[in-house]
Amino acid sequence: MLVDCHSHVWAYPGHLSDEFVNEANARSRGHKLDLDIPPEKHLQAMSGVDKVIVFGLRAHHSGLRVPNEYIATYAASHPEKVIGFGAIDPAVDPIDETLDEIVRLKLRGVKLGPIYQNIHPTDPRMMTVYQFCQAHRLPIMIHQGTTFVRTGPLKYALPILLEDVVVEFPELKMIIAHLGHPWIADTLVLIRKHPHLYSDISALHYRPWQFYNALIMAKEYGVLDKLLFGSDYPFTTPEAQIDGLRNINHFAEGNNLPRLDGEEIERLIYSPTLTCLGLENA
Numbered sequence: 262m263l264v265d266c267h268s269h270v271w272a273y274p275g276h277l278s279d280e281f282v283n284e285a286n287a288r289s290r291g292h293k294l295d296l297d298i299p300p301e302k303h304l305q306a307m308s309g310v311d312k313v314i315v316f317g318l319r320a321h322h323s324g325l326r327v328p329n330e331y332i333a334t335y336a337a338s339h340p341e342k343v344i345g346f347g348a349i350d351p352a353v354d355p356i357d358e359t360l361d362e363i364v365r366l367k368l369r370g371v372k373l374g375p376i377y378q379n380i381h382p383t384d385p386r387m388m389t390v391y392q393f394c395q396a397h398r399l400p401i402m403i404h405q406g407t408t409f410v411r412t413g414p415l416k417y418a419l420p421i422l423l424e425d426v427v428v429e430f431p432e433l434k435m436i437i438a439h440l441g442h443p444w445i446a447d448t449l450v451l452i453r454k455h456p457h458l459y460s461d462i463s464a465l466h467y468r469p470w471q472f473y474n475a476l477i478m479a480k481e482y483g484v485l486d487k488l489l490f491g492s493d494y495p496f497t498t499p500e501a502q503i504d505g506l507r508n509i510n511h512f513a514e515g516n517n518l519p520r521l522d523g524e525e526i527e528r529l530i531y532s533p534t535l536t537c538l539g540l541e542n543a
């Protein structure tokens with residue numbers, strides 16, 4: 262089964278500020294991004310995958326305000342394929358009310374992004390969210406890594422800051438987005454130590470040298486089985502991600518550099534994401 266564990270829907274204008282969209286375009290390696298992604302466009306882009314986890318993001322500090330109802334309505338209309346995650350901005354949203362809303366709307370996980378939300382990952386408000394998610398078996402997708410957003414504080418983005426979280430909430434299932442780039446080694450040693458901590462490999466293939474090194478390092482640390490397939494659509498697509506994975510050995514042609522074998526590559530594409538996250542019945 263092909264599962265994309267990292268994708269977005271949102272309306273622009275509406276859910277994203279002009280500043281966010283302008284900064285995204287300024288950093289998009291020369292191509293103009295279409296960031297108005299209503300559900301029908303998302304569904305079409307996901308025609309090649311069996312299941313897809315989708316979320317918005319709520320981060321007032323960075324101009325992202327995707328309502329949870331928007332995600333829930335989409336997920337409920339395609340229950341065979343679309344798994345909706347809710348979002349909370351612990352810096353401004355009422356915590357208890359928003360978490361209750363996520364459960365009431367039958368969303369299956371929670372998206373967080375401390376660098377976008379301008380909050381330390383172990384702030385007491387964040388700890389309340391983790392506690393709730395552990396108790397309700399809601400996996401968390403956390404953007405713990407860098408971003409193009411100029412006002413996002415890098416001091417809150419280090420993956421290593423999550424260690425105190427997983428020590429306190431050892432049953433919480435959590436995915437670090439994008440291998441925590443550029444702190445990839447930190448992410449790999451963290452997920453190696455903590456059984457319910459995973460990372461996705463989305464949106465890395467367009468930095469092919471970094472992606473190659475990241476996956477070889479993951480192999481050497483023995484954590485390839487903690488990596489989950491994802492695209493980060495609309496920033497890239499599942500097809501481009503698969504191409505990037507199947508071309509990963511490009512740098513190792515005609516020399517003695519290490520390689521991933523074919524089985525390892527296919528395991529990364531067909532990662533058992535729903536089992537890892539306890540979402541088998543989703």
Ligand SMILES: [Zn+2]
Pocket residue numbers: 267268269493
């Ligand atoms: Zn994303």
